[in-house]
Amino acid sequence: MGLGLEVNVDYVSAVALDLAGRVTLAETRPVGIGSDLVALATDVRNSLMADGHTVVRAAVAVPGLVDRDNRTVAWAPNLDWHSRPLADELETAFEGQCPTTVDNDANCAALAESSHGIAVDVEDSLYLTGTIGIGAGIVQSGVLLRGGAGFAGEVGHMPIGHPSAVCGCGRRGCWEASVGLRAMLAAVGMDEASTPLATAALVAERAASDAAVQAALTQLGRDLGNGLATLTAVLNPSAIVLGGYFVPLGEFIVPAAQEVLAERLPSAELHLPEIRLSSLGIQAAALGAAEHALADVFSGALPI
Numbered sequence: 001m002g003l004g005l006e007v008n009v010d011y012v013s014a015v016a017l018d019l020a021g022r023v024t025l026a027e028t029r030p031v032g033i034g035s036d037l038v039a040l041a042t043d044v045r046n047s048l049m050a051d052g053h054t055v056v057r058a059a060v061a062v063p064g065l066v067d068r069d070n071r072t073v074a075w076a077p078n079l080d081w082h083s084r085p086l087a088d089e090l091e092t093a094f095e096g097q098c099p100t101t102v103d104n105d106a107n108c109a110a111l112a113e114s115s116h117g118i119a120v121d122v123e124d125s126l127y128l129t130g131t132i133g134i135g136a137g138i139v140q141s142g143v144l145l146r147g148g149a150g151f152a153g154e155v156g157h158m159p160i161g162h163p164s165a166v167c168g169c170g171r172r173g174c175w176e177a178s179v180g181l182r183a184m185l186a187a188v189g190m191d192e193a194s195t196p197l198a199t200a201a202l203v204a205e206r207a208a209s210d211a212a213v214q215a216a217l218t219q220l221g222r223d224l225g226n227g228l229a230t231l232t233a234v235l236n237p238s239a240i241v242l243g244g245y246f247v248p249l250g251e252f253i254v255p256a257a258q259e260v261l262a263e264r265l266p267s268a269e270l271h272l273p274e275i276r277l278s279s280l281g282i283q284a285a286a287l288g289a290a291e292h293a294l295a296d297v298f299s300g301a302l303p304i
Contacts, residue, residue: 001048002297003058003098004290005090006105006283007037009078009132011195013283014044016053017290019297021116024053026283030194038093045094058100059293060086061108061285063133065151070101077169078133101292105129106153107144108288109280110137113241115291118279122238126231127278128155129285130244131196133168134176138235156180160227175227179220181245187216196245197282204248214252221253225260232265232273243278250277 001024006013016025025048029040037060045055064076071087073079087100094100110119110127119125119139127137134156138145145152156176157169165183167174177183181196190206193199207213228240246253258275262268278284 001053001055002290002293003041003045003048003055004061004108004286004288004293005037005041005058006061006108006285006289007079008063008105008196010192011282012037012040013286014040015283015286015290016044016048016055017287017294018053019294023287023290024048026286028195028282038090041090042093045098055098056297057293058090058094058098059108059289060090060100060102061105061289062086062102063105063129063131063135065154066102066104068150070103073102077167103289103292104135104137104153105285106135106137107146108137108286108292109243109278109284110139110241110288111144111291112280112284112288113137113243113278114139114142116280116287117241117284118276119239119241124236124238125241126228126235126237126239126273127241127243128228128246130181130200130242130246132176132181134180136231138237140235155227155231158227158230160230161223175223178223179227184217184220184245184249187220188213195282197248200245200248204252207249207252217249217252218256220249221256222260224253225257226264228257228275229261229264232261233267236267236271237273240273240275241278242275243280243284244282247277247281 002017004015013028065074067074073084090100113119125139129135136153136155157174159173161175161178163173165177167177
C-alpha cells in the first residue's frame with residue numbers, strides 16, 4: 001500500500017493506493033496552516049494497518065519548492081516554511097517503519113491526472129493548481145518536467161499579475177496574487193470557507209444570481225487566460241487541466257480564459273489546447289503522491 005499525503009494552507013488530505021491502482025481510503029481535513037498533517041498521516045496509517053494492510057512507503061505533496069533530496073521543503077511561502085525536514089518528521093511519527101519522500105503538489109496532481117484523470121488521453125499536458133498559491137505540473141511525453149534544480153512549474157510567481165498586488169512570497173505583481181483563491185475572494189467580496197473547493201462552490205452559487213460576481217469571475221478568467229497563453233507558447237501542451245478552486249467555477253471562468261488563450265497565442269490557428277477541469281477533486285495531489293510512493297515498488301527497486 002502506498003500512502004499519499006498533501007499539506008496546504010487550509011487543508012490536509014490523504015489517499016491510500018493499493019498495488020492494483022485502487023484507492024482504498026481517502027480523507028481530507030480542514031486545518032489552519034497545515035498543522036495537522038502528522039496527525040492525519042498517523043491516523044490513516046494506523047487505520048490501514050488495523051485492517052491488515054502494509055504501508056510500504058509514503059509521499060507528501062507540498063505547495064512549494066522541494067530540495068533535491070526529496071525530503072526537505074526548501075521554501076513554501078504560503079505555509080511560511082523554510083528548509084523544513086518534513087520527511088524526517090513523518091518518519092519519526094511512523095516510528096521508522098515507513099520511508100517517506102516529499103514532492104511538489106502540482107507535480108503530484110499532474111501525475112494523477114495523467115494516470116487516473118482528465119488527461120489520460122494525452123502525452124503532453126499542463127496542470128494548474130487552484131489554491132491560495134498557483135503552481136503548475138508539466139507533463140511532456142508522459143514524463144514530469146522538473147528542471148535543473150527540480151523547481152520547474154513555479155508559474156504563480158511569473159510577474160504577469162496586477163503590478164500592485166502583493167503575493168505571499170513578498171513580491172508584487174505575481175500571477176497568483178491576481179488569480180489565486182484569496183485574490184478571487186477579494187474580487188467577489190466573499191469569505192473563505194473550509195477548503196478551496198467548498199469556498200468556490202459558495203461563490204458559484206452566488207454567481208448564479210449576482211451579475212457583479214459573474215463579472216468579477218469573467219475578469220478572473222481573462223487574467224487566467226493571459227498566463228495560460230504565455231505558458232502555452234513556451235510548453236505547447238495538448239491539454240490544460242485546471243484543478244482546485246477553479247473546478248466549481250468552471251462555467252464562469254473557462255470561456256473567458258479560452259477566449260483570451262485563442263486571442264493571445266500566436267499559434268492558435270494551428271493548435272489551440274483545450275482547457276479541461278480536473279476530475280479528481282481536492283485529493284488529486286494526494287493521489288499523485290500515493291503513486292509516487294509506489295514508484296519504486298512498480299520499478300522493482302523495492303521488494304514487497
